[in-house]
Amino acid sequence: MEKRLIFDNQLINITISRLCHELIENHQSFDNSAILGLQPRGIFLAERLRQRLQDITRQKIALGYLDVTFYRDDFRRSDIKANATKIDFVVEGREVILVDDVLYTGRTVRAAMDAMTAFGRPEKVELLTLIDRKYTRHLPVEANYVGRQVNTLQSQRIKVEWKEQGAAQDSIWLVE
Ligand code: 5GP
Ligand code: MG
Numbered sequence: 001m002e003k004r005l006i007f008d009n010q011l012i013n014i015t016i017s018r019l020c021h022e023l024i025e026n027h028q029s030f031d032n033s034a035i036l037g038l039q040p041r042g043i044f045l046a047e048r049l050r051q052r053l054q055d056i057t058r059q060k061i062a063l064g065y066l067d068v069t070f071y072r073d074d075f076r077r078s079d080i081k082a083n084a085t086k087i088d089f090v091v092e093g094r095e096v097i098l099v100d101d102v103l104y105t106g107r108t109v110r111a112a113m114d115a116m117t118a119f120g121r122p123e124k125v126e127l128l129t130l131i132d133r134k135y136t137r138h139l140p141v142e143a144n145y146v147g148r149q150v151n152t153l154q155s156q157r158i159k160v161e162w163k164e165q166g167a168a169q170d171s172i173w174l175v176e
Contacts, residue, residue: 001175001176002175002176003159003173003174003175003176004173004174004175005171005172005173006148006150006158006172006173006174007147007148007170007171007172008169008171009169009170009171012130012170012171012172013170015130015147015148016045016048016049016052016147017052019049019128019145019147020049020052020053020056021056022145023049023053023097023128023145024053024056024057026126026144027095027097029059030053030057030059030061030062031059032093032094032095032123033061033062033094033095033096033097034061034062034063034064034089034091034094034095034096034097035049035050035053035061035062035063035064035096035097035099036063036064036065036066036087036096036097036098036099036112036116037063037064037065037066037099037100038065038066038068038098038099038100038108038109038112039065039066039067039068039069039083039084039085040067040083041100041101041102041160042098042099042100042101043065044101044162044164044165045099045100045101045130046063046065046099047063047164049099049128050063062089062094064085064086064087064088064089065083065084065085065086065087066085066087066098066112066115066116067082067083067084067085067115068108068111068112068114068115069082069083070082070115071111071112071114071115072107072108072111073107073110073111074107085115087119090120091116091119091120091121091122092119092120092121092122093120093121093122093123094120094122094123095122095123095124095125095126096116096122096124096125096126097126097127097128097145098112098113098116098125098126098127098128099128099129100112100127100128100129100130101129101130101131101158101160102129102130102131102133102158102160103127103129103131103132103133103141103143104133104136104137105136105137105138105139106137106138106139106140106141107138107139109127109139109141110139110141113125126144126145127141127142127143127144127145128143128144128145128146129143129145129146129147130147130148130160130172131147131148131150131158131160131172132146132147132148132149132150133150133151133152133158134149134150134151134152135151136152136154150174152174155176156174156175156176157174157175158172158173158174158175159172159173159174159175160172161173
């Protein structure tokens with residue numbers, strides 16, 4: 001198994017800062033905005049973004065977790081495990097920023113929009129992803145905020161390691 005480092009800890013940090021500044025540019029006050037991290041892997045990034053946004057803006061930023069398992073169009077095709085949905089803000093009328101680590105076919109995001117609608121009708125929905133796997137979409141889904149576009153083959157995978165999951169350092173790898 002060949003592994004190539006594409007983001008080290010420092011670059012992840014810089015990228016998260018840049019993404020936060022893009023979010024601030026577009027949202028200004030986050031009074032009516034909320035971050036929604038997609039379970040299971042988007043929540044680490046969502047937590048980082050929230051923390052950094054709070055540090056910069058000195059404002060409290062709403063954050064929730066969304067599990068899309070039961071809304072997936074391929075739900076019956078595998079034994080995907082369900083995670084917790086935790087949303088303690090009103091979705092109705094909000095500007096929601098969906099957050100995930102990797103965007104690939106777009107099916108997860110499609111399912112997320114479906115799952116979210118059960119909680120209300122947002123005013124606006126945006127998508128933020130750390131890694132956008134290029135030319136791999138099965139659905140017309142694109143992210144508003146992108147950490148980095150990476151050209152990948154179907155046989156390759158992006159490995160995202162977070163300190164919260166026991167890694168020594170945050171890092172992102174391209175795995176053959
Ligand atoms: P999609 O639904 O767009 O095909 O895939 C996106 C979802 O699957 C995300 O939740 C993401 O965590 C996961 N995913 C897809 N491809 C990769 C990958 O190469 N690496 C990682 N870490 N996750 C992936
Ligand atoms: Mg605003």
